[in-house]
Structures are given as structure tokens and as C-alpha cells.
Amino acid sequence: MRECDLVIIGGGPAGLAAAISAFDSGIKDILILERDKELGGILNQCIHNGFGLHTFKEELTGPEYASRFIDKVLERKIEYKLGTMVIDISKDKEVVAINPEEGLFHIKAKAVILAMGCRERSRGALNIPGYRPAGIFSAGTAQRLVNMEGYLPGREVVILGSGDIGLIMARRMTYEGAKVKVVAELMPYSGGLKRNIVQCLDDYDIPLKLSHTVIDIQGKERVTGVTIAEVDNTGKPIKGTEETYSCDTLLLSVGLIPENELSEMAGVELGITSGPIVNESLETNVPGIFACGNVLHVHDLVDYVSEEAGFAGKSAAHFIEDQKKFEDKGIEIQINTGDKVRYTVPKTVHPDIMEDEITVRLRTTNVFKNVYLNCYAGDKRIVHRKRPVIAPGEMENFQLKKEDIKDLKAEEIITVAFEEE
């Protein structure tokens, strides 16, 4: 059986950044396994601009952003396999994969980085009644058809969900000559970035109906119409508010779910993000298996994916070089989600072995104005930052310093909350 220091599952933005960083941290024996026919992951179909503002201080398209990382992987001659599907990972980091050229093969890794990304929630999971005709697409599938295959999935479109892909696709379909009639959003706020609402909907006079959902799909062969209705504050449709739009296409942008079937096979524990529960090194409960990017939690900007994955690559390199240090991590401190915080990544820290400073990423539960991001180590407030507006669609982060938490005792906890003061 082939042995390898580090196997990275997924050659998208997370996998690429993790590979580069692990390499630069001294690990040369790396293998990236990618199921698609090229590296770059979902970025290859994101041909709009706006990527890389944080990382490169310029606006790149998705493929351009990916190519900067792909170039670095090629420069370093990091090995990768395309068209290769991982079908199993065991607790002791044996990876099983298949591809047409090599068949089925096993690789024993010292460390594994999970970078499989996420998938889109489907119509079925949303429980929308109606017919099941052609013309119902997840926004990402439509994006692939339009941007990579050059096919137009529809001419008259209703979009459910105002997540970023839905917003981007509203503009994209408009560019390609389709008429986007409405974007309906179940929540009273958009799940996407403010800039996308302005640039993708407002600029093209596409109405956004908040607190609305699809309650029926018509059409026996191809979609012929979609009925939407306003919902009350429990999410139930309000009688009398139904409006039917004649259309041939329904695009769904109703949430992304970290893709963790493989993680679960390896015995990785998942948390509230549907991604693995990780510690300060982005290591899962299975020693030597790390996670980063959208498989860990769904990000708003790819820049943060790259940053996080870079850190995971570095952590994996440290693990490979000094497993002893990872075996005895010292005391473990929980990071608790306080008021208005849905989750944090990481979920635990080991002050003894952590870097001097780590990034904690989090999302809020709702839209709030004029709040403070507060972090407490035990009773002591160690972070206090004003946030004029926070929303579930935008990730928040802060730096957690080792010196602020090094004296915590095992029974003490760190709490993160958004508060009035």
C-alpha cells in the first residue's frame, strides 16, 4: 500500500491553500485527490468577479483566483490526482479512492485534511409541494450549466432563496437573456452579502420579496408556474397572500450543507455547522484528521477559506513533524456560544499548544444593529469590539490570543457573544 505524509481530499480553494501551506511548512510528501477533471473546485464555475479583495487587494474572477493557487501548487510540484473519488477513510487514516486509470487504491496517510466543500440543499429537503417537472435546478447546478457548459437552463425564472449563489445567478441569467421575475426569501433578511443584493438585484430591477416562500410548483413536464406566498413569523404561509408567477424555471438557493459523508466514515464528530467539531489546530476528534473550508462551515468569502485552509495545512504539517506534541495537548477549554452567536470555529482550544494567536470565526443568529462582539475568558472580557450591523449571511471573526487564556483552568470556559455593551 502506498504511504504518504499528507493526503488532502478535495482540490478546491481549501485543498489548494492547505497543500501550499503544508508544503511551505516543510512537508513535501503531499497528495491532493480531486474528483473533478480540473483543480479549482467550485471556483471554476464562479466566473463573476469579487474574489480575492482581502487576499490580493484586487478583484478577481473565480477561475483567476483559483489559478493563483493552482500555479503555486504546480510550482511546488505537489502531486495531485484528478477524476479521483475518495470512497472511504478509516480512523487510522487509510484512504480508499478510485479513478479510471489506477482503479481502486489504498493510501496510508500520516495526516488527512478534509477539504470536500459543501453541497446545495435540494427541493426535497425543503418540502415544497407540487409537481416534479424539469426546470427545477439548484442555483449551483444552473451556474455550472450556464458558465461551464454554455447552456441556458431557462428563459423565465423564479428564484427561491437569496443566498449569494441565488443572487449571482439572478444577474447571470439576466445577462444570458432570461427574465428573472422575482427572488423570494423565507427569512425577513437576505442570506447573502449586501453588495450582491445591490449589484445583482437592485441594478436590474429584480424584486426581492422577503418573508416569502414557494408553496406550489406547476407543470407536468416542464415548469409552467410557481406560486409564492408571504409567511408569518413562524414560517407558515399566510392565506390570501398567494401570487402565481408564470415561468419555466425555478432556481433554488436555499442553503449549503458541508459535505461530510466521508468524515463520518472516519468517525469524525460533527457539530452545529454540519461540519466537524475542531480544536484550535482545526483538528477533528480523530487525531491527525484536519478540516477546513466549506466542509467545516460554510464561508461567505473564499478569501477566508484560503486563510483557514492555510492554517489547517500548517497544523497538519506540525502534526506530521511532531506527533508527540499533539498527543499531549494539555488542558482543553471549551468555547461556548453566548447570546446571538450560532456557532464558533474552533469549538475548543488547548492553550498549552496553541499558536500565539488564532482566528475564531463565527456567525450570528439574526440581524442586529449596534452590538458589541465580546469574548470572555472565564469572567474576564478579553475582546470588546463594536459592530454597527451583523447578519447571519456575513461571517465575523476575531483573534484569540494565547496570553489572554493561558491561565484558564480546566473547568473554565471561553464565551463569545454579541451584547448591547
Next chain:
Amino acid sequence: MYDVVIIGAGVSGSAIARELSRYKVNVLVLEKNEDVCSGTSKANSGIVHAGHDATPGSLMAKLNVEGSQMMEELSKELDFAYERNGSMILCFDKKDFNKLQDLYDNGIKNGVKNMEIIYKDEIKKLEPNLTDNVYAALYSKDGGIVDPFGLNIAMAENAATNGVKFEFNAPVVKIEKGNGYWAIDTDKEIIKTKCIVNAAGVFADTIHNMVSKDKMEIIPRKGEYYLLDKSIGKFTNATIFQLPTAYGKGILITPTAHGNMLIGPTANDIPDKEGTNTTREGLDEVALKSMVSSEIVPLRKVITSFAGLRAHLKSHDFVIEEVEGCDGFFDAAGIESPGLTSSPAIGKMVGEMIQKKLHLEENPEFDGKRKDILNPKNLTEEEYEELIKEKPAYGHVICRCERVTEGEILDAIHRPLGAKSLDGIKRRTRAGSGRCQAGFCSPRVMEILSRELNIDQSEITKSGGDSKIIFGTDKDAYRRAN
């Protein structure tokens, strides 16, 4: 001129076609849709009923028990998924116990074997996820589950291999009696035949009424379902029914032959014979009533919902006969639940009727064996490696949720009566039937279909007809406007 034309390539029509292919006979199956298994046969519970429900003495009772007893053997011959997982009819109230006993007695009269009445402790031991409110159950060890697509497709394929012709997208619009033959008008051509078998499902009345003065009415009775994610595993081992009470017929919970959990169906009579839409009320009813059997049904794990139509006759029995005054015209009508279970017996019965009618001789070349699409997940690692070496397409995973490879999809397209649409591929290989519901694999499957069938992607459909997936290429709208 054909000897026999069968109208409908659902599970009944396909079973009859296969039975007829045992004889030296010239058979054509006409199907109005683009594929076999496109109506009632594709949207049902996938249950092999033991046979205690049907009224003793009815044709339904006879064919149910016969079909159930034939299923295992047939599944080996034709290589489709079947499992004898057992079934339970739950009784929640001591006051209703006599009804449970009645069902047991019915079962005995119908010839059902391996039944017993069990009580709460035993039930909970076999099915720990069921409610504590259960009092007793009629447990039938012979109850089973079957892949309804697999059964239908296997019988049709085997019929085709043995010489039966199939014509798709061929709706019957008119039937006229000629001198010693029938003339069937499909709008495209007139087809002459000595015998007709009407196996048209919810449309069997339309076909019947084209020839008979004695009018038939089939009422589409809609059943809505939820399908749950495989990650749940076997929430129940057996198929769990509820004893019908004054409040209605109840909702079943069952594992499917594919390893999902299925809950449903509702039962509502509707006017539209193509009204396979789900409704809020129907789905809510499924959810609510399923919780009578178990309070912890994992409804958050729904991956899709669907509705099917039962071909219900008021008399609530199968009508399988040569229609009076219509020499050579046979009905196989009113085939509602337990129609799937009964289908092998329906095939046999109609086959024998026509054999007698036309004095058919046996076909010495008949081969009743058929192999299903090779599923690499059933191979050992060594066998799988060998397979990929020989056929690299089996190393190319197309559907990630159900792990379906290009090799399987190619097989589905190129075998007899091969798949032509996304749904055709899905029903044969399961590509697109997993938790992402084809979001990932559909562009990839479209590409393969386009390449293999040598048609443009804009011609590819979800399920034939006007169910096209894409509308030409990008910026098409501008080109059309100019």
C-alpha cells in the same frame, strides 16, 4: 399483423409481455410514455403484500397470494432487489383487536402462511423505534419489499430479449374492430392485431371504453409519500402498517429495497389522471399519521416527496377477462394495490388466457434469465479492481450520493429498452436519487446521454415529452430576438 398488442408498459403490461414471450407469438407493447415504468408502477410503496387484506374469494386475494409466493424466485431469475423483511399491522387500541383478528382470519382464508399475532413486548423487541402505545400486531413474516422499477424493468427487458417489441411515445387514440382483427390508431400509424391486452393503468377505462358498450370508470386515487435519507439506516426492519380504523386507513413506514425509509401514502380520489403533484395537506397528513406508529420518525431527513395514482375501480377488485362482445380484447384493469405484488401472477393469468385463445405453442428459445446492471458496490475490492482495469468507466464516479459510475450508466443506456432520459437513468442506476437529488450528477449524466445517444443536449429530457432540461445555449434569447 401482430398476434397480441399490449397497451401499457407498466408492471402489469411488462409481466404479461414476459409471460407471452414463453410462446411462439408476435407481441408488441405500446407505451404512451418514453420509457417502461412511467405511471403507477414508478410511484408506489414497493411492498410485497403477504395477502391478508384482500377480501377472501376475490381475484385480488388469489393473485396477491400467488404473486407474493412467486416473487422470490422471480427476483433470482430476473435479478432485481427483493427482500422478505416481514410486515406488521399495528393495533393501538384493545377495542380494535377484533379487527386485527379478522385480518388474521382473512389471511388464513386467502392462504397466507407464516402469520402470527404478537403483543407489545415482542413488537418493541423487533421494532424498538415504534411507539409505546402499540397494543398488538399481525406479524407476517412473508411480507416483503421489492424495487418497483427493478421488477418492472427486468420483466420488460426479459420480454424484449425474448422477442417482444416495444414502441414508446405511442399513445393509443382509437381502436376499431376489423374483420377478425383489431386496428389500433396511435396517431402515427394503424396497427393491426388479433388480440389486445388493456394494461393501461389509470387509463384502462379510456382504452376499455373505446371498444366496449359496458362502460368502465377508473378513479385515480392519489397517494403521497416522503422518502428519507439513507443515513437513517433501518428505522424499522419490517413494513409497518396501521390497522384501519374509523379515522382512516393509516400510513405505513417501510424500508425500501434501496435502503431508504419511505412513509405514506395518503388516499384521495382526484379527477386528473396525471395529477401526480404533492400537496401541503397530503404531505402534512403523511407526517402526522406516521407519528401514530412512531413519535420519532426522523422527518427532518426527508430527501424528496412524490405522489402516485392508484387505478381504483369502485368494485375494488382486479378485472382480468376477455371483454364480453369484444372477441380478443382482454382487460387487465383496476390494478391497484396489491397490483405490484400481484403482477407476476397477473402476467401468468393473462398469458394462459391468451395461450388458450390463440392456441400458442411454446417458444423453445425462451430464456427466462436476465442479469441486472452490474453494481460495483456488490463486488469485492479485487473484483472491482479487475473490472476497472477491463472497463475504466467503472472507475469514474458520476453520482456521488449513491456512488454510481459511468460504467453503470453506459450499461443502462445500451441494454435492451435502454434509458433515454435522466429519470430513465435514475430508475435503472439510482444516479440522482440520493440526498442531493441530482444537483451534482445531472449535468454529467446529460453529457453522457448526449454522447451515447448522439443527440444534442437540448434534446435531453427529464422524462420524455416536453420535459427538456435546457433551452439552447447562452444568449439564445438575444439571438431569437434579432
